[in-house]
Amino acid sequence: MVGLRSEESLLTQMHHFFYIVYIMPARDYLGEFEHIVLLTVLRLGDQAYGVTVRREIEARTRREVSIGAIYATLDRLEAKGYVQSRVGGPTAERGGRSKRFFRVTAQGVSAIKHTHRALRSLTEGLALLKTRS
Amino acid sequence: MTRELPHPHPPRLAAWLVALFTSAAQAESILGDLHEEFFDIVSKAGIASARRWYWRQSAETIAHLASAGFRVxxxxxxxxxxxxxxxxxxxxxxxxxxxxxxxxxxxxxxxxxxxxxxxxxxxxxxxxxxxxxxxxxxxxxxxxxxxxxxxxxxxxxxxxxxxxxxxxxxxxxxxxxxxxxxxxxxxxxxxxxxxxxxxxxxxxxxxxxxxxxxxxxxx
Incomplete structure (x- = not known):
């Protein structure tokens, strides 16, 4: 009986797994680092470019990140339509190179909301989190 | 008479390697960011530490850009x-x-x-x-x-x-x-x-x- 139940539960889990994989591309869920980068760009407003995004993430998450990781993520987010970029003027402090500023689109904001809703629903009623807070 | 110190510049080889792995448009912003941070570290911690930072960032950046090149x-x-x-x-x-x-x-x-x-x-x-x-x-x-x-x-x-x-x-x-x-x-x-x-x-x-x-x- 116990074995049958565990098999049933496994089948249900597998069913959920395939359902999640099936719906994932259609929904606006964000990966962990995508989520962090998108929130940082949102916080920085008009001043969001590689250097400021990197510093803000390091300051707030105490996690060292590389410029390459930020650009790879921002390019992916831009391809999904969650951020837009524009090129600023070249400056001397950057060796005559220009900055690429980013801003979050309405679709990006909606993706953040979807992810937050999903996270809230997952953390709701968890005793572990309640005691820690 | 004081001798003028040489103007520090980021490691050229590292910058060249980063440029190789990026598109022309991407290279402009990534190298600009690395340059800006390099001079910030030079003023705070000195040239040796800025150079070390630049090489480490370049290696990590190349790894990320190369893996992104596979995924896209x-x-x-x-x-x-x-x-x-x-x-x-x-x-x-x-x-x-x-x-x-x-x-x-x-x-x-x-x-x-x-x-x-x-x-x-x-x-x-x-x-x-x-x-x-x-x-x-x-x-x-x-x-x-x-x-x-x-x-x-x-x-x-x-x-x-x-x-x-x-x-x-x-x-x-x-x-x-x-x-x-x-x-x-x-x-x-x-x-x-x-x-x-x-x-x-x-x-x-x-x-x-x-x-x-x-x-x-x-x-």
């Missing part, structure tokens, strides 16, 4: 690598054919240029082989726009295994010397690696120069 449109990258592999496969004996054709046309052994004949037989085939590999690297890089180095490096890493697999599965008319003298196979693979990547670097540099000229002339 992996099938097109696989197609380009397959094209390069097929070119290598079918042009494998081309250097030998070219040298034999030259020898037949010029008949250097029948005249006074015997030294040239010996030189051509000894070094001609490897030299033509390197030129051919560089050209294939250029073709692959031309198709892999923005991912020239990723495509050529992948091809150079994949091709020895693909050649072996192809030989084991399909068979072929390879020269037996490859199996009698494994060092020859090794030399061909090193030549592959270097030649293909040089081809990729040439195309990438050419595109960077064109992009820089275009950005200067455009209003």
């Amino acid at each position: 449109a992996p099938w097109s990258l696989a197609g380009v690598v397959l094209l390069g592999f097929l070119l290598r496969r079918f042009d494998f004996q081309l250097p030998e054919w070219i040298i034999v054709a030259i020898l037949r046309a010029q008949r250097p052994y029948s005249n006074l240029h015997y030294g040239f004949y010996v030189w051509l037989v000894t070094y001609g085939i490897p030299i033509v082989g390197v030129i051919q590999t560089v050209l294939i690297g250029c073709i692959v890089a031309a198709f892999a726009k923005g991912r020239e180095i990723v495509a050529t490096t992948t091809l150079s890493i994949v091709s020895p295994f693909a050649f072996l697999l192809h030989f084991l599965l399909v068979g072929g008319h390879w020269s037996n010397s490859i199996f009698i003298f494994p060092w020859r196979f090794l030399i061909i693979q090193v030549e592959n690696l270097v030649g293909l990547v040089i081809g990729g670097v040439l195309v990438r540099e050419f595109r960077s120069v064109v992009a820089r000229r275009f950005s200067r002339t455009s209003p």
